[in-house]
Amino acid sequence: MSDPLITNASVVVDDVRMIYRVNAEEGDGRRRRLWHRATQVHALKGVSLVARQGETIGILGHNGSGKSTLLRIIAGFEPPTSGSVLASSTPTFLGVNAALQPELSGTRNVRLGLLAIGLTPKQADAAMPDVLELAALGDAIHRPMKTYSSGMGARLRFAIAAAAQPDILLIDEALATGDAATKARSDERMKTIREQAGTIFLVSHAAQVIEEMCTRAIWLHEGQIISDGPAHQTARAYRWWAWCEAKGETDKAQVVLDDVISRYSRVRVSLAEPRNKRTRKARARR
Structure with a gap:
C-alpha cells in the first residue's frame, strides 16, 4: 500500500x-x-x-x-x-500501572482522577455517577485502592479515562479482566467513544x-x-x-x-x- x-x-x-x-x-x-x-x-x-x-x-x-x-x-x-x-x-493514556493514590478510597480517587484529566470541579461532580456505574465496584468504592485487585483497579482507571470523552x-x-456485565459496560462505553x-x-x-x-x-x-x-x-x-x-x-x-x-x-x-x-x-x- x-x-x-x-x-x-x-x-x-x-x-x-x-x-x-x-x-x-x-x-x-x-x-x-x-x-x-x-x-x-x-x-x-x-x-x-x-x-x-x-x-x-x-x-x-x-x-x-x-x-x-x-x-x-x-x-x-x-x-x-x-x-x-x-x-x-x-x-489519553490508560495503563495498568497508571497510579492514583493507594491510601485513598475509590471515591476520592475518582474525583482526583477526573480533575487530573482536565474536568472542572463542577464537571467532575456531574461525571461521578456515570464513572461509579461503569467501574461497578459496589461497596468496595469506599475502601482504599490498595485493597483492590488488579482487575478492580483497571476498571476504575478505565471508567475515569472514559469520562474525559477523549478523541x-x-x-x-x-x-x-472482569465479568460479563463489566465487559458489556466497557464495550458500550468504547462504542460511544467510536460513535x-x-x-x-x-x-x-x-x-x-x-x-x-x-x-x-x-x-x-x-x-x-x-x-x-x-x-x-x-x-x-x-x-x-x-x-x-x-x-x-x-x-x-x-x-x-x-x-x-x-x-x-x-x-x-x-x-x-x-x-x-x-x-x-x-x-x-x-
Whole structure:
C-alpha cells in the first residue's frame, strides 16, 4: 500500500524506530569478573500506520514484540529514535500501572482522577455517577485502592479515562479482566467513544479480547508490523500461531508466520499536512 489518503486521520505513525541501549553483564564463572558491554535492543523497526476516526485498533503480539513501546511513543511519553508520530489531539493514556493514590478510597480517587484529566470541579461532580456505574465496584468504592485487585483497579482507571470523552484513547492491557456485565459496560462505553469519532488503541496479547472489542487489528512481531486488517482476521491468525508456539509445534508456527508476512504490504505514508487540518505532536494525558 503506497501513500494512503490521510482522510479523517487521528494518528499517523511514519517509519518509527526505537533503539534502547542497555548494559549486559558477563562473568567468567569462577572469578565472577563482570564487565559491561553496550548492547542495542531494536524495539521497533520501521513501524508505519494510519489510524482514523471511529476505529478501535487492537495491537497484538507476544511479550517483547514492541506493543507497549509503540503505545508509549504514540502517547508522547518517549520520543522515537527516528521517525515521526502526529496526532490530531492529545491522547489519553490508560495503563495498568497508571497510579492514583493507594491510601485513598475509590471515591476520592475518582474525583482526583477526573480533575487530573482536565474536568472542572463542577464537571467532575456531574461525571461521578456515570464513572461509579461503569467501574461497578459496589461497596468496595469506599475502601482504599490498595485493597483492590488488579482487575478492580483497571476498571476504575478505565471508567475515569472514559469520562474525559477523549478523541484518542490508549489502553494497555486494561480491559482483559472482569465479568460479563463489566465487559458489556466497557464495550458500550468504547462504542460511544467510536460513535463520537474517537479513536481507541487497545494493546493485548489475548486474541479473543482484540477480536471481540476491536474493528481492526495490528500484529507486531519482533518490532515490526506483519499484519494489519480486520480484527477477526488478524486475531484468528495470531491465535493459531500462538497455539502452535505453545504446543512446541515450531514448524507449523513458522508456516503461519510466513503466510501472514507474505500477505502484508508495508504502509508508506506522506506527512504532508492536509489543508485546513492541524496535526501536532502531542503528549498524552494520564
